[in-house]
Amino acid sequence: MVRISLRLLVLGTAWSIVAFVTGQAIRVGQSVVLARLLTPDIFGISLIVGSLITGIQLMSDLGIAKGVVYSKEAEDPDFYNTAWTLQAMRSIVLWMIALAIAFPAAYFYGISILTFIIPITSLSFVIEGFSSISKALMEKRLQFAKQNIFKTANAFISALASVALAYFTPTIWAPVLGGLIGSAASMIGSYFLLSDVKVKFRVSQKYATQITQFGKWIFISSFVWFLSANYDRLYLATAIPIGMLGVYGIARNISELISSFFVSFGNSVVFPFIASHSELPRTDLRNQLAGVRAKFLLPAMVGLSLFVVTADFAVQLIYDQRYHAASWMLPVLAIGSWFSLLANINDGTLLGLGKPHYSAVSNLAKFFVLLIGLPLGISKYGFVAAIAVVVLAEIFRNIPLMIGLRREGFSFRRQDVLMTLAVAAMIALLNWLRWAFGFGTCFDTIPIDWTLLHVR
Numbered sequence: 001m002v003r004i005s006l007r008l009l010v011l012g013t014a015w016s017i018v019a020f021v022t023g024q025a026i027r028v029g030q031s032v033v034l035a036r037l038l039t040p041d042i043f044g045i046s047l048i049v050g051s052l053i054t055g056i057q058l059m060s061d062l063g064i065a066k067g068v069v070y071s072k073e074a075e076d077p078d079f080y081n082t083a084w085t086l087q088a089m090r091s092i093v094l095w096m097i098a099l100a101i102a103f104p105a106a107y108f109y110g111i112s113i114l115t116f117i118i119p120i121t122s123l124s125f126v127i128e129g130f131s132s133i134s135k136a137l138m139e140k141r142l143q144f145a146k147q148n149i150f151k152t153a154n155a156f157i158s159a160l161a162s163v164a165l166a167y168f169t170p171t172i173w174a175p176v177l178g179g180l181i182g183s184a185a186s187m188i189g190s191y192f193l194l195s196d197v198k199v200k201f202r203v204s205q206k207y208a209t210q211i212t213q214f215g216k217w218i219f220i221s222s223f224v225w226f227l228s229a230n231y232d233r234l235y236l237a238t239a240i241p242i243g244m245l246g247v248y249g250i251a252r253n254i255s256e257l258i259s260s261f262f263v264s265f266g267n268s269v270v271f272p273f274i275a276s277h278s279e280l281p282r283t284d285l286r287n288q289l290a291g292v293r294a295k296f297l298l299p300a301m302v303g304l305s306l307f308v309v310t311a312d313f314a315v316q317l318i319y320d321q322r323y324h325a326a327s328w329m330l331p332v333l334a335i336g337s338w339f340s341l342l343a344n345i346n347d348g349t350l351l352g353l354g355k356p357h358y359s360a361v362s363n364l365a366k367f368f369v370l371l372i373g374l375p376l377g378i379s380k381y382g383f384v385a386a387i388a389v390v391v392l393a394e395i396f397r398n399i400p401l402m403i404g405l406r407r408e409g410f411s412f413r414r415q416d417v418l419m420t421l422a423v424a425a426m427i428a429l430l431n432w433l434r435w436a437f438g439f440g441t442c443f444d445t446i447p448i449d450w451t452l453l454h455v456r
Contacts, residue, residue, distance in 0.1 A: 045113070090129060095119075132194075162177075228370065244383075309331070309442045346401040355408060
């Protein structure tokens with residue numbers, strides 16, 4: 001049993017790596033091409049819309065898919081049909097909420113087109129809400145190959161649609177409609193994933209109660225996660241020019257490409273693996289995870305360090321002059337990605353142990369750092385300080401998760417601390433080598449005169 005479990009974990013890790021590399025290559029390619037076709041202002045508006053849409057979705061998250069993965073009764077048609085029905089009903093409510101906030105959001109940000117963009121973009125709620133529950137059941141069954149191929153195919157369709165539309169109509173509607181096409185493709189494809197799953201409207205009171213009971217902490221955690229993950233975007237939209245917000249959005253999205261893999265690893269591999277092997281002694285389960293986790297973090301440590309030290313070169317090479325301010329933002333934000341990826345793995349571990357409340361506490365800690373630090377930093381020291389606060393918030397997010405793992409007898413504190421010290425040492429060494437060869441350091445482009453980044 002132990003050997004089979006370890007093989008599944010390694011297999012899931014391998015498929016996650018392949019899917020991540022492919023998916024992020026698609027997303028980076030999409031970002032670069034769209035940056036050529038669209039203006040920074042459009043990226044700024046897209047950042048606001050994306051943050052609001054994400055907020056609506058997460059502030060009403062019942063954890064339905066995670067409930068399917070976690071429950072031992074998920075294969076019962078009454079259970080998964082109840083989950084699918086709740087999912088579909090929720091999606092309609094979300095769209096109605098989006099309709100209600102469209103005009104107030106347009107008024108608040110002073111961008112009238114948001115009145116139309118938000119309702120149309122939020123149609124993705126309804127499209128995705130009627131997707132088959134097969135996606136969650138596939139995760140439950142640890143069908144890593146099919147699951148990751150499906151995600152990658154959807155990312156490609158969405159990117160292709162957005163780029164094609166931007167070529168013919170370089171306006172804000174290109175990413176909006178491209179996203180809707182991607183959602184529609186995902187919804188249609190979901191019904192071909194598992195031939196033995198046929199969904200229909202059905203609500204079992206027993207299973208509805210079970211799903212909502214599990215989901216109450218997911219709801220709280222998702223609500224707090226939204227605030228912690230998007231407060232910087234929403235606040236900065238009121239504090240800096242919309243064009244600079246678009247440049248920041250590109251730097252933020254690139255830095256999140258790294259941590260997003262570990263979100264996927266935590267949610268799609270670690271969480272279902274632990275939830276599906278909860279009968280094993282906790283010590284055995286931890287030991288299995290520790291070895292694979294270390295092998296996973298080592299290449300991540302090397303890759304992230306190289307990325308931090310060369311990020312400014314990459315931005316200046318790939319993007320045109322309008323986006324070059326991202327070259328000083330990206331190395332700093334990428335450092336925060338290291339702490340984010342550790343948090344995402346630990347979060348998935350605690351969720352698999354049936355302890356989702358630690359996630360809510362950790363995201364609350366991050367949110368309070370942003371809530372206090374961003375206005376204080378930007379008012380006293382400018383935009384550079386605001387970005388430093390974003391990194392600091394990721395560090396604080398880790399503290400409750402590490403405490404939670406220790407309490408649950410599942411701690412990886414020593415491994416995380418050693419890996420973090422190794423990252424710091426490697427970044428310092430690579431920067432020294434870069435400086436020795438006459439290229440300066442990756443932090444040299446940070447503006448010394450902070451007033452150059454003028455705050456509204």
